[in-house]
Amino acid sequence: MNNIVKKVLLFSLFFSFSMLFADDDYTVELYAMSGSGRLISSEEMMKKSGANYLIVDFFSLMCEPCKRSLPKWDDFLKKNKSNGFEFILVALPADGEKKKTEKDLKNYFKQNKFSFETVFDKYSVVGKKFGVVEKSGDVTLPMIFVIDKSGKLLFKTDSFDEAMAKIKNLE
16 A cells, blocks of 8 residues: 555656646637637647737727727738738636626627637636636736747737737747
């Protein structure tokens, strides 16, 4: 029995240690808010388009800077999608109001048409994976991530202007 306990402890230690050095997972797999409701996979999107960079922007209707950046993102993407950029907007729910938030988001995006994919992270799974939503439920917005085609995080920022300055250096 003592030998089994040692093996379990050794395995636990190895697993914990390996998690410290594991690559961060910056993939998105959520359902589109558009009428199709199809599964949006950042990996599939990148493969299909051959894009070099993926921009993931986290959004909430409660975040005014987030809303102000959407037309700017739309304009940027219309001009630069052919230059190797893909974009996913990840909408997060308001605290405890998932159904109401989803309805409000659908209404918002019906009134405000954009050319990029929008997904609803109803249970904040992607938000937690990216570190935007903490275990406590606190949310840091705005938050923008730029990832290369290999899945490596190039940078993250809470500023649209900073993101654009760094993106221009990628072009």
